[in-house]
Amino acid sequence: MTIERKITAALLAGAVFATVAQAEDRNYRAEAIAMIKKDFRSRGIAGYERVQEDGLQAVCNRSGNRPPEAIAKQLEQDQLASVKLPADGKLMGDWKSGEKIAQSGRGMTWADKPGIPGGGNCYNCHQLDPKEKSFGTIGPSLYQFGKLRGNTPETQKYVYSKIYNAKAFNLCSEMPRFGHSGAIGEKEIRDLVALLLDPASPVNK
Amino acid sequence: MKPSIIVSLALPLALAALPAAGAKSQKPPVKQTAPAAAAAEDKDATTAEFEKFREVMEDSNPAELFEMKGEELWNEKRGPKQVSLAESCDLGLGIGVVKGAYVQTPRYFADVDQVMDVERRIVHCMVEHQGFKREDIAKKPFSNDTHTPEPVSLVTYVASQSKGMKIAIPQKHPKEIETYRIGAEVFQYRAGPYDFSCATCHGADGKRIRTQQLPNLTKPQGAIKSYLGWPGYRMTGGVMHTLQWRMNDCFRQQRFPEPGYVSDSVTALLSYLGVNSNGYTYKGPGIKR
CATH class of the missing domain: 1.10.760.10 (Cytochrome c-like domain)
Known part of the structure; x- marks a missing residue:
């Protein structure tokens, strides 16, 4: 983020914050955050530093996940600029491996062991392969995602970037920033892109 | 008797009395219907099984x-x-x-x-x-x-x-x-x-x-x-x-x-x-x- 952008974002976020705070005699949100910082502690790989919201989370937390459009657009651009595309330009991997990654809900909890790659958690919230009946509905169905959109380089780049950092397209999206947070790596994201876009993937049958 | 022991005795009995509930962790059979509707159906069946099980257990809740x-x-x-x-x-x-x-x-x-x-x-x-x-x-x-x-x-x-x-x-x-x-x-x-x-x-x-x-x-x-x-x-x-x-x-x-x-x-x-x-x-x- 450039200095100018940081300042603009901070000013705008401050304006949002002041509006919300004005409506309350007390700032219960600040009290809640202070309480969480007092009560929580590291366990396993879930370090204490996680209680600290980052800039994007702060904007979403302070605006009830509805930031003013100007802020949202600007911060989405920043998030998009930080997406690291594979150096070799290859964005589609193996859909069969992608299906396994999509099935796994593991990763990043205090019960998960360090160094073991996390899963994509995809079926937790999305429908993908129609044969898998156990799918969640927090996110939209992705059945026939590629069949409806094709798999042009632009679409591949969009899907890779969306999985890497969902907030680049919808600032306060419920979807985690899987690449940004390091929850999954380049290979895993490629395989998930294939699961969504490869014509041979069951998602597109 | 320790509660944990009684529970470990009572539970298999209860499960045996209701085999459907015991099978609840198995994946539901694949159906060739619209996926969303099928999932909702399976969910309802699972819920119904669990509710039945809960009724059976009501008199001997662990x-x-x-x-x-x-x-x-x-x-x-x-x-x-x-x-x-x-x-x-x-x-x-x-x-x-x-x-x-x-x-x-x-x-x-x-x-x-x-x-x-x-x-x-x-x-x-x-x-x-x-x-x-x-x-x-x-x-x-x-x-x-x-x-x-x-x-x-x-x-x-x-x-x-x-x-x-x-x-x-x-x-x-x-x-x-x-x-x-x-x-x-x-x-x-x-x-x-x-x-x-x-x-x-x-x-x-x-x-x-x-x-x-x-x-x-x-x-x-x-x-x-x-x-x-x-x-x-x-x-x-x-x-x-x-x-x-x-x-x-x-x-x-x-x-x-x-x-x-x-x-x-x-x-x-x-x-x-x-x-x-x-x-x-x-x-x-x-x-x-």
């Missing part, structure tokens, strides 16, 4: 064994000070009064000038009146297959004494109101590597993770689902758990660090969920998947 253990612990003179909780512990309705206490907590306690949930209050009594060490209790506060902490049995007993009563968590004292308001903010707070808050999963109607339906805890008809059935005998692992454990496990799945046992944050969250459930009838300790 939670009752923990209620019995908890009643013993409540009445016995224990700890370094050799005092019983029955003669020393005020859960908000007077010393030793357990009837209705569960459905009226979290509440403000003047002696500590704090809002406490029922488990926190019981731990407070064990420390202050019986002389147990807080660190010892907090070391392993949750049940596993070989160990049920004393507060878990005590909470289960106290909860059983509110069966059939309306949830009526007070919002009179300023600290009760403040705790609720802070709890509402804890519920909405997004952080951690997945950007999750409680509301990510429990802030909208009709959502699911996999086939698990997610109650909208911001509304009374959803919030009551977080209250009913707890403390609960959990089929997964075959152990008794309280709402303290449930909140802890939610934060694990939220990818947060761990909340302190019986900490302010958990009390605030329980106050939020509890007050949102006010007016509904509590059905006593239950059975959970």
